[in-house]
Amino acid sequence: MNDIWRIVAAREIAVKLRDRNFVVSTVVTLVVIIASLLLTGFLSSRPDKIEVAIAGPDTSVVLETANTLASDAGTDTSFTARSVVDRAAVEQLVREEAVDVGLVPAESSGWQLIGKTAEDDGATTYITAAAQQLALQRNAAAAGVSLEELARGSTVNYTLLEQGAIDPGLGKSISFVFAFLFYMASVMFGMSIAQSVVEEKQNRIVEILASAIPLRQLLIGKVVGNAALAFAQLAVFVGAGLIGLAVTGRGAQLGQIAGAAGWFIVFFLVGFLALASLWAVAGALATRSEDLQSTSTPLGLLIMIVLFAGIFLTGTARLIGSYIPIMSIVAMPARLADGTAAWWEPFIALALMAIATYGIVVIAERIYRRSLMQTQARLTMRQALALED
Structure with missing residues (x-):
């Protein structure tokens, strides 16, 4: 019984891989990444x-x-x-x-x-x-x-205080890429979870599922399945970007960029477990697909805040943001990319993220179980928490 979530996760992955829109969007994004890198390399080498x-x-x-x-x-x-x-x-x-x-x-x-x-x-x-x-x-x-x-005495030598630091322009571009990938993956896979939950609830399929498997196992399967797909997609995108940088002759600081990209994937995976649980809650609170616009609004605002923080935060604000759970998904890897974060900082930020994720998942699971079987009207989180198990 405890392994049922694996079946649910496998089903989520299989359904997504058969979704033509998902496959086409993934391929198109991959082509855009490769084409943009090749075009930039071509223009810079002309x-x-x-x-x-x-x-x-x-x-x-x-x-x-x-x-x-x-x-x-x-x-x-x-x-x-x-x-x-x-x-x-x-x-x-x-x-x-x-x-x-x-x-x-x-x-x-x-x-x-x-x-x-x-x-x-x-x-x-x-x-x-x-x-x-x-x-x-x-x-x-x-x-x-x-x-x-x-010309005696006119020689000027240049000393860099931070050897190996990435050019500020490149560092800003990397921060933008991390923020964009976070936004794209969070919305794409998160909305997929919410729509799957509300469709099962609207069609009353969830009543059949609830009689066969524990709702906790259903939630775990949906979260894990979509998290695995998001992880794989991000890994492909990041890998394509790194290969493109190396091929176009901009691999001098590839090691530092690759390290930051690796941390981004790890931070995203941990943080997405919390986001995926909240997306599932957004679907469970709704009674029909039209309700998702209302129930998912707070989550959409959170994702937008993280997106803009990743693009625009600088200095002390970005330093603080790199330790705030969810926001650190973008801010900490960006600081690692431009060399402003010490080696030990991501470990602390990741630990804070893991603690916050655990707390969010526990609360989200409770709301999900209590609201999933309620089909009379759309619920708020407060109303769902007030219901009995």
């Missing part, structure tokens, strides 16, 4: 070829030096010169967007970059550096000193 209209003496030398500096910096930026007769011709090509930028001598001294509506960062960085280097060489020769002597 060479940045900047065509420059030039006029005046020594402009070609500036572009040659800019190409050398860009190459020495390990970038894919390159400059192609298009010589014209004067500044007016340069401006005309820029207006017609026949070139990306123009370069002419300034009226007083130095050089003038010409753009149409916005500055080109690549041109600004490397052409400016090239012009400064050539000017230093000329000035050093005029002063009778070497370029090395003229």
Whole structure:
């Protein structure tokens, strides 16, 4: 009798795997993850070829030096010169967007970059550096000193206080991905549980089930079955993302990201046991499918709060959120991803999550048993708790 929940769980898994919408949505999401990573990798690896209209003496030398500096910096930026007769011709090509930028001598001294509506960062960085280097060489020769002597004391070294920390932009993206996956899995599998419960209740199938198996076993089977599917789906999505990062050449910090992703799956699995129980309660409190909008509203708000917290919380707020059960599903792995959490912190947060999950499951199971057989009208949690077993 104690193993009946396994049969229920197996049935939940089998029904879900035969659901065409579930299979199609899983495949589509997987394709989107892989395609987005490949597209991002392709765009980032494309060479940045900047065509420059030039006029005046020594402009070609500036572009040659800019190409050398860009190459020495390990970038894919390159400059192609298009010589014209004067500044007016340069401006005309820029207006017609026949070139990306123009370069002419300034009226007083130095050089003038010409753009149409916005500055080109690549041109600004490397052409400016090239012009400064050539000017230093000329000035050093005029002063009778070497370029090395003229530049003495100008070296700047960069020291990172947190070696191996992920770029803030990448860390923010990972936090968004964790929050999105949490929201998608919580709603998809949670609503599936609630609809399954209310359909069995509405069709009075639950009365047959209740005469054959304990309601506690029925609840455990539904929760475990959907939790197993959610775990497997998340593992596939996360695995595809990690493989994509490695294939597209962004695997320098893959170990840290993979560790955070692993913790995310573990946190989600523990937290989803609580969420799944609450979704089952939402279905048990309803008497028909139309009631789910009302009975599941508080749970939907909780999931939305966690979603927005994962995306927008920063600093001390995210530190606190990483220890709050359910919210820690997203906040703690995000902190691990960007290197702001110590190794021991997820263990404490996970223990707090496990304690909260146990308490939620115990209360949810009591409400579920007391409200599942009530078919007269929609119940509130308070009304369900007031009923006798």
